[in-house]
Amino acid sequence: MPRAFITGISGQDGSYLAERLIDEGYDVHALSLSSEPSPHCPGVVLHRGDLTDVDRVRSLLVQIGPDEIYNLAAISSVARSWQEPDLTARVNGLAAVGLLESALQAQETTGRAVRFVQASSAEIFGEPATSPQDEETPLRPVNPYGAAKAYAHLMTGVYRGRGLHAVSAILYNHESPRRPAQFVTRKITAGAAAIARGEADTITLGNLDARRDWGWAPDYVDAMVRAARAESATDYVVGTGVGRSVRDFVAAALGHVGIGDWERHVRVDPTFVRPADPSDLTADATLARERLGWRPTVSFEEIVGRMVEADLTAI
CATH class of the missing domain: 3.40.50.720 (NAD(P)-binding Rossmann-like Domain)
Structure with a gap:
C-alpha cells in the first residue's frame, strides 16, 4: 500500500x-x-x-x-x-x-x-x-x-x-466552500448570503482593483x-490563465443571489488595504498542460456560485 x-x-x-x-x-x-x-x-x-x-x-x-x-x-x-x-x-x-x-x-x-x-x-x-x-x-x-x-x-x-x-x-x-472564513473570498460569499437573507446590507472590503487568477481548489x-x-x-x-478583480468576485457573488446593483452593498475601508498588494497575478500554466495533462475543470462563475450556496446553507 x-x-x-x-x-x-x-x-x-x-x-x-x-x-x-x-x-x-x-x-x-x-x-x-x-x-x-x-x-x-x-x-x-x-x-x-x-x-x-x-x-x-x-x-x-x-x-x-x-x-x-x-x-x-x-x-x-x-x-x-x-x-x-x-x-x-x-x-x-x-x-x-x-x-x-x-x-x-x-x-x-x-x-x-x-x-x-x-x-x-x-x-x-x-x-x-x-x-x-x-x-x-x-x-x-x-x-x-x-x-x-x-x-x-x-x-x-x-x-x-x-x-x-x-x-x-x-x-x-x-477557492472552495472549505476556504476559511477570514479570507476575503469567503468574506464576500458569506456577505452575499447574509444580504440575500436580509441579515446584512453591506460587505466591507479593501482594494477592489487587485486582480487574481481564481480556480477550484x-x-x-x-x-x-x-x-x-x-x-x-x-x-x-x-492557474486558469484568466485574471479577475476583487470587484468582479463581488459582482459574481451578489449576482448569484439576484443582486445586480452590487455597488450599493459594498463599502471600502482603507484599513483593509495591505501595505503592498500585487496588482495583477495571472498564470500561464502551459507547462502543466503539456507535461501533466492538467486543466482546470470549474469556471469562475461556478466556483463563486458553489461558495455562495454553501454559505447560504451554513447561515
Whole structure:
C-alpha cells in the first residue's frame, strides 16, 4: 500500500488531498497542531506536532517512510504575514526547508524514493513586470508571505539537484466552500448570503482593483498529485490563465443571489488595504498542460456560485 504524508491537513487543500489519496487506497499520515480528526478525512492517521519542530518531524518521517510528501502547511494569510513576519519566515520558509532535508534523509535511510511537493504561491512573483507569469518569471515578492515562500521555492530546486524528486507547485488563488472564513473570498460569499437573507446590507472590503487568477481548489490538488507522480521533477505554475478583480468576485457573488446593483452593498475601508498588494497575478500554466495533462475543470462563475450556496446553507 503506498503511503503519503501531508502537512496542513486542516486547510482546504489538505482535506481535498487526503480524501483523494484515501480513495486511491493510500495509507495517509498527516502532521497536525490539533489531535482532533478532520470531518472530511476520517481515515487519516494524525500525528500531533509542529512543523517548526524539525527534529520531531524528521524522526517521524524516517519512521513512517512515505512515498509521497505534500507540504501544504503555512501561515496562509498575507495580512497575517505583515503582523507576524518572523513567524511567517519560520513556518513558510525555514520549516519547509527542514522538511525537504527530512525527506532526503528518509529517502537515504529507507532506500525508497520519496516524491516531495512544496505548495508554493503566485505571491513569490510579487509585482511582476509581465502578465501572465510562467515558471521563468523572476521572483519579486513584495510581502513577508511571498518572501518566505520564495525561499522555500528556491530551496526545492536545490534539493532536486541533490536527487530528491522535489516539485514546487506555484499555485495561484484557488477557492472552495472549505476556504476559511477570514479570507476575503469567503468574506464576500458569506456577505452575499447574509444580504440575500436580509441579515446584512453591506460587505466591507479593501482594494477592489487587485486582480487574481481564481480556480477550484480540488483542481489544484489534482495538479500537485500529477506533479508528484510525473516521470521527472520540475516546477509548475498552476492557474486558469484568466485574471479577475476583487470587484468582479463581488459582482459574481451578489449576482448569484439576484443582486445586480452590487455597488450599493459594498463599502471600502482603507484599513483593509495591505501595505503592498500585487496588482495583477495571472498564470500561464502551459507547462502543466503539456507535461501533466492538467486543466482546470470549474469556471469562475461556478466556483463563486458553489461558495455562495454553501454559505447560504451554513447561515
